[in-house]
Amino acid sequence: DAGVIQSPRHEVTEMGQEVTLRCKPISGHNSLFWYRQTMMRGLELLIYFNNNVPIDDSGMPEDRFSAKMPNASFSTLKIQPSEPRDSAVYFCASRDSLDYGYTFGSGTRLTVV
Amino acid sequence: LAKTTQPISMDSYEGQEVNITCSHNNIATNDYITWYQQFPSQGPRFIIQGYKTKVTNEVASLFIPADRKSSTLSLPRVSLSDTAVYYCLVGGDSSNTGKLIFGQGTTLQVKP
Numbered sequence: 001d002a003g004v005i006q007s008p009r010h011e012v013t014e015m016g017q018e019v020t021l022r023c024k025p026i027s028g029h030n031s032l033f034w035y036r037q038t039m040m041r042g043l044e045l046l047i048y049f050n051n052n053v054p055i056d057d058s059g060m061p062e063d064r065f066s067a068k069m070p071n072a073s074f075s076t077l078k079i080q081p082s083e084p085r086d087s088a089v090y091f092c093a094s095r096d097s098l099d100y101g102y103t104f105g106s107g108t109r110l111t112v113v
Numbered sequence: 114l115a116k117t118t119q120p121i122s123m124d125s126y127e128g129q130e131v132n133i134t135c136s137h138n139n140i141a142t143n144d145y146i147t148w149y150q151q152f153p154s155q156g157p158r159f160i161i162q163g164y165k166t167k168v169t170n171e172v173a174s175l176f177i178p179a180d181r182k183s184s185t186l187s188l189p190r191v192s193l194s195d196t197a198v199y200y201c202l203v204g205g206d207s208s209n210t211g212k213l214i215f216g217q218g219t220t221l222q223v224k225p
Binding site: 091101102107 | 147149154155156157158159162200212213214215216217218
């Protein structure tokens, strides 16, 4: 298995633009998580899905952020409009309910200028 | 979710055993203790999980006392490549797909 695949690896965009981050979880995993990591705030859970259904989005910073999981093999995190304070590394992770741990992707480093 | 407290940083030398202790005084009955490792520019990686007593795998050992209010991650004979941030998390049972909340972690610096 190729693990959790995130794209793009790096994204530089201008303030006000729409940004879409993509994630392909490990096949067969039924939970998917989006995290954001910054030096100031560490790793923050934004939202997670069980069986493609959003369970808890209390970590989503504001209405500019939205996440979808249209099927078991794909999820997106969208920021519209983007702001410089959204600059961070965004991680996607997936988990099988029978496994102990989460598997994280390599992350997307987002820079908003 | 139970809050965890661990040292912000630790230094060690190659070949030494490193023990990182985490406090979780409010751990719930059905909570498991999980440790993750994160290298720069990578996502966290699962190391080990336990509920009580001792768990050992090819990477580390996890010691959990009877009251479960703390746990110790033990890394035997560390090398330079073990330099990373180590996170202690408490939550959910092993089959629960609920969320895990990361704290600040312990930055381990291994020196030659």
